[in-house]
Amino acid sequence: xxxxxxVLIVGAGLSGIGFASRLKREAPGKxxxxxxxxxxxxxxxxxxxxxxxxxxxxMYTLGYSxxxxxxxxxxxxxxxxxxxxxxxxxxxxxxxxxxxxxxxVSAEWSSETARWTVTAVPTSGGEYQQDDAxxxxxxxxxxxxxxxxxxxxxxxxxxxxxxxxxxxDTFAGSIVHPQHWxxxxxxxxxxxxxxxxxxxxxxxxxxxAKSAAKVTMLQRSPTYIAPVPSRDHxxxxxxxxxxxxxxxxxVRAKNILFSMFTYQLSRRRPETMKAxxxxxxxxxxxxxxxxxxxxxxxxxxxxxxxxxxxxxxLYRAISAGTADxxxxxxxxxxxxxxxxxxxxxxxxxxxxxATGLNLLVIGGMTLTVDGEQVDVGKTLxxxxxxxxxxxxxxxxxxxxxxxxxxxxxxxxxxxxxxLKHLDRRNLQWAxxxxxxxxxxxxxxxxxxxxxxxxxxxxxxxxRQGAGSPWRLHQNYLRDFALLRAGRxxxxxxxxxxxxxxxxxxxxxxxLPDPLVLPGTGHVDVGGARLRYRKTGSGDPVLLLHGIGxxxxxxxxxxxxxxxxxxVISVDLPGFAYSDRLSGPATLxxxxxxxxxxxxxxxxxxxxxxxxNSLGGAVAMKLAADHPDRVSALVLANSAGFGKEVALVxxxxxxxxxxxxxxxxxxxxxxxxxxxxxYDKTLVTGERVGHAFALSRRETHRRTLLDxxxxxxxxxxxxAEWRRDLIEALAQSSVPTLVLWGSHDHILPFSHLEAxxxxxxxxxxxxxxxxxxxPQIERPDEFAAVVQGFxxxxxxxxxx
Numbered sequence: 001x002x003x004x005x006x007v008l009i010v011g012a013g014l015s016g017i018g019f020a021s022r023l024k025r026e027a028p029g030k031x032x033x034x035x036x037x038x039x040x041x042x043x044x045x046x047x048x049x050x051x052x053x054x055x056x057x058x059m060y061t062l063g064y065s066x067x068x069x070x071x072x073x074x075x076x077x078x079x080x081x082x083x084x085x086x087x088x089x090x091x092x093x094x095x096x097x098x099x100x101x102x103x104x105v106s107a108e109w110s111s112e113t114a115r116w117t118v119t120a121v122p123t124s125g126g127e128y129q130q131d132d133a134x135x136x137x138x139x140x141x142x143x144x145x146x147x148x149x150x151x152x153x154x155x156x157x158x159x160x161x162x163x164x165x166x167x168x169d170t171f172a173g174s175i176v177h178p179q180h181w182x183x184x185x186x187x188x189x190x191x192x193x194x195x196x197x198x199x200x201x202x203x204x205x206x207x208x209a210k211s212a213a214k215v216t217m218l219q220r221s222p223t224y225i226a227p228v229p230s231r232d233h234x235x236x237x238x239x240x241x242x243x244x245x246x247x248x249x250x251v252r253a254k255n256i257l258f259s260m261f262t263y264q265l266s267r268r269r270p271e272t273m274k275a276x277x278x279x280x281x282x283x284x285x286x287x288x289x290x291x292x293x294x295x296x297x298x299x300x301x302x303x304x305x306x307x308x309x310x311x312x313x314l315y316r317a318i319s320a321g322t323a324d325x326x327x328x329x330x331x332x333x334x335x336x337x338x339x340x341x342x343x344x345x346x347x348x349x350x351x352x353x354a355t356g357l358n359l360l361v362i363g364g365m366t367l368t369v370d371g372e373q374v375d376v377g378k379t380l381x382x383x384x385x386x387x388x389x390x391x392x393x394x395x396x397x398x399x400x401x402x403x404x405x406x407x408x409x410x411x412x413x414x415x416x417x418x419l420k421h422l423d424r425r426n427l428q429w430a431x432x433x434x435x436x437x438x439x440x441x442x443x444x445x446x447x448x449x450x451x452x453x454x455x456x457x458x459x460x461x462x463r464q465g466a467g468s469p470w471r472l473h474q475n476y477l478r479d480f481a482l483l484r485a486g487r488x489x490x491x492x493x494x495x496x497x498x499x500x501x502x503x504x505x506x507x508x509x510x511l512p513d514p515l516v517l518p519g520t521g522h523v524d525v526g527g528a529r530l531r532y533r534k535t536g537s538g539d540p541v542l543l544l545h546g547i548g549x550x551x552x553x554x555x556x557x558x559x560x561x562x563x564x565x566x567v568i569s570v571d572l573p574g575f576a577y578s579d580r581l582s583g584p585a586t587l588x589x590x591x592x593x594x595x596x597x598x599x600x601x602x603x604x605x606x607x608x609x610x611x612n613s614l615g616g617a618v619a620m621k622l623a624a625d626h627p628d629r630v631s632a633l634v635l636a637n638s639a640g641f642g643k644e645v646a647l648v649x650x651x652x653x654x655x656x657x658x659x660x661x662x663x664x665x666x667x668x669x670x671x672x673x674x675x676x677x678y679d680k681t682l683v684t685g686e687r688v689g690h691a692f693a694l695s696r697r698e699t700h701r702r703t704l705l706d707x708x709x710x711x712x713x714x715x716x717x718x719a720e721w722r723r724d725l726i727e728a729l730a731q732s733s734v735p736t737l738v739l740w741g742s743h744d745h746i747l748p749f750s751h752l753e754a755x756x757x758x759x760x761x762x763x764x765x766x767x768x769x770x771x772x773x774p775q776i777e778r779p780d781e782f783a784a785v786v787q788g789f790x791x792x793x794x795x796x797x798x799x
Contacts, residue, residue, distance in 0.1 A: 446464050
């Protein structure tokens with residue numbers, strides 16, 4: 001099978017059908033087709049069939065701008081939304097344009113023909129999988145198109161995220177995931193546990209509680225929950241009194257403005273929003289319900305999506321005694337329930353794992369431009385919808401803080417404008433082109449929501465820059481101005497058939513890859529995504545870097561210590577490629593994030609902690625505040641033993657000077673690296689380049705400045721925190737080894753004498769002709785000294 005169209009749309013869900021409808025209205029001369037891997041239209045709303053499935057946005061903004069929502073409820077159930085999409089298909093005459101049961105696997109652009117060649121495999125009617133028997137290469141279909149628009153969302157349809165839980169195979173009842181709900185599941189009169197706390201969980205619990213004996217929502221940590229009315233009062237007042245489209249437009253505008261107001265209030269005045277949500281919960285829940293335990297997250301509102309509950313249905317179910325919330329961690333699943341880490345247990349006949357989604361960007365297809373594959377996870381997005389250097393291509397990613405369709409509609413309108421621009425000027429292709437300074441600056445994930453499913457797959461999402469048009473604003477009015485009224489020519493190259501598209505992904509391919517080192521990954525801690533590296537096997541040891549540095553400082557020790565240990569290093573929160581925690585970065589915050597970080601990696605007991613420079617102070621603070629988590633300390637050229645520190649760090653306490661000193665400059669990065677080592681042959685282009693890359697990251701610079709202010713002044717390192725920390729450590733029995741380079745120009749060698757006086761029980765070692773980082777400059781000697789110390793500690797603990 002082979003077919004050519006002007007525009008090929010991938011996905012027949014809410015976004016794809018909306019774009020097709022707009023394209024037919026605004027560019028009636030364009031031919032188009034819609035490829036859908038499933039056997040029906042509707043996308044998400046056809047896939048999910050669990051009890052109570054509904055929108056968590058009002059239908060006056062989730063619905064299409066051109067098709068008024070006629071339902072009575074503003075928060076609609078899944079069947080009603082699916083019927084709304086199906087009715088749109090019928091009324092817009094789209095049936096003949098839809099090709100069901102075709103899954104796109106690749107798309108190749110040729111500048112020679114100015115066309116995409118799209119390969120799609122037939123599916124067997126269910127969810128597409130790699131081993132689908134109907135997906136044999138011989139059955140593949142080929143489509144060609146001038147413009148390719150992907151409206152397939154960003155998660156996998158064939159599987160949801162289900163963490164491995166010990167004992168699941170012993171459970172005597174049913175374990176189900178909401179993404180694949182069994183139509184014949186019987187839970188009437190039974191004990192149900194819903195694992196999770198997101199939108200799916202808060203929807204399932206009150207719905208299942210209507211017939212189950214008891215439904216318990218088991219959450220590891222709370223989520224913000226907001227009761228909302230299921231009907232729109234203004235819509236009810238206007239219905240039948242003014243034309244349907246006018247009433248719809250008025251209510252839609254009102255709801256857009258209200259959602260923007262609540263979001264901005266949450267971000268600018270988070271404590272006010274917390275108080276509003278808490279007051280609502282207290283008013284609707286039974287007296288004495290532990291609101292602060294179960295409904296007070298550690299993160300700020302809209303760091304993760306706020307869950308809506310229509311008419312407070314979850315709270316009503318709890319008040320009726322048919323539902324409950326338990327905040328705890330799972331120890332294991334037993335044949336008849338769940339054992340908790342706290343020692344309690346929950347009986348269960350049915351377990352629902354509402355534990356989230358798995359990301360899948362652009363449906364998992366591969367993109368190639370003139371023979372060069374595009375690494376989507378390293379490519380900049382333009383206006384949140386096109387890719388740097390990729391011609392005639394768009395992807396639709398809706399809002400995370402408002403209705404998905406609002407952004408999808410703006411994207412559809414923009415593509416129609418772009419197609420008209422190309423036709424008017426007899427051009428065949430348009431490709432965004434990022435300026436060099438944008439591509440070289442700090443880049444973030446296209447979706448900066450800190451939800452678990454986003455954090456797990458953030459490295460697969462396209463990148464975004466710091467400002468327009470290379471950043472998604474999550475603000476409808478700003479995006480309306482950018483996409484509906486903004487010029488289509490800004491930062492865009494145009495060409496004709498036969499002209500080569502240059503730089504398809506090349507600018508971003510050269511950017512540092514934070515996951516290039518073996519064993520690197522990301523983990524969510526308190527709403528922040530932390531980069532870590534884990535290598536080797538054996539007893540774990542934690543390595544902490546210094547101020548303005550990264551886990552790369554420990555590469556040499558990963559190689560040497562991994563033979564006998566599980567070696568873990570981490571970019572401290574806010575530094576390098578880890579997210580910042582909320583509020584200013586401080587020594588206390590950095591240290592207090594580590595227990596949760598270790599827990600997330602499955603390390604729950606005490607372990608040796610090795611810290612260099614600031615990392616030494618963090619290690620000491622961890623030992624002082626969490627003595628049960630530290631079995632030994634190794635302090636390499638550690639902060640905390642003296643007032644003296646390099647002049648450049650003292651100058652960071654002076655505001656205007658700090659702004660100048662932290663301005664990204666490759667020569668400044670070279671000077672910084674040079675100051676770290678006695679052996680100047682270690683000042684390599686790779687190290688300088690890495691330091692420069694970090695300096696371009698705004699979060700890294702802010703964290704460096706915060707910590708410099710927290711720990712020091714223009715006169716040097718503050719005495720107060722040093723005194724308190726040393727006193728706490730001197731009273732502890734944790735085995736300690738203090739290491740120092742003899743020629744340290746950051747924290748002078750004289751600090752070793754102060755450390756010996758402050759910690760008389762500590763061992764010490766001096767590295768001759770060595771600077772601030774002996775772990776790099778004397779890697780073999782460093783590893784041998786540390787390994788010897790740890791062996792003695794272990795031997796002493798087993799006597």
